Amino acid sequence: MKNPPSLDSLVSALKVLPGVGPKSAQRMAYHLLQRDQAGAERLARALDNALTRLTHCERCNTFSETPVCALCADPTRRQDLLCVVEMPADLVMLEQARCFDGLYFVLMGRVSPMDGLGPREANLDKLAARALDGVTREVVVATNFTAEGEVTAHLIAELLKGRGLGLSRIARGMPLGGELEHVDPGTLAQAVYERRSL
Template structure:
């Protein structure tokens, strides 16, 4: 039996989502068409609206419907601090931790030459422009502790070395409530190296 072309297109479209293979995409498509027409319509409208109205904030590069996002317009934030994160989800985690009150810059990725992602693709030109606004005094590099995240932090650090700003990197170490016997040796070693006086 031949699958209708529009159904094939829907299944193939759903496969663009991360972690969605052919079987998952097929199940999603059948569910939307068979059991949740209202959900399918809402999804289609939301996606169309988002594609038309969501853009990158001119200051922090995060997603917004405005030219400059609400966070960047806030007078309660410390404009002298700029935290560089890889993705919008990282910014949300920082905000949920309630440990940082400065501004942000979202790279929308990390350096990964094997995947064809270089400095242009992660908007480093926009970051440099932001750093040179005269307000920023410290850059906090909060990229992930992966090979790509470390390479990105190193590259950005070197790029900013000649600027008149302090560049720091978030520390890594033991999780709160973690027990030493359950921590991997790399994390434990890094925690010892980055120890501080109390």
């Protein structure tokens, strides 16, 4: 039996989520349509609202509803210290660990030649402009300790070396192959405190 086109369309849309295959997407679609239509409507409204209202912060590149996000606008943050992370979830983890009082730059990805993602897709040009603003004195590279994260960290170091900035990399207190959003706050805090020069 063939599904109605609208159901196929919903299943196909749900498959864009990471880790969701065809069977999981189908189960989600049936659940939303049969058991939780109110939840489906909330999800649709929230997604529409996010797509309409969210943009990127002009300074740190994270998601924001205003041109400059609340963190970048906070005068109590150290303006001369910039931490580079791959994704907004990594920024959230560092904030939860309460181990960093500077500002951030969110790459919104990482360099991954296998996936066809180069320096442009990782926003390294925007990072260079932000880091070389005349206020930043040190850049802390906090990319993940994956192969892609290491390549990204290396490219950032090459991009910013010899530009009058201090460069450091968070320490390997994190597990090799680990990602920031999955690490406990204590381990993450230790990695930031024990960062090393690049």
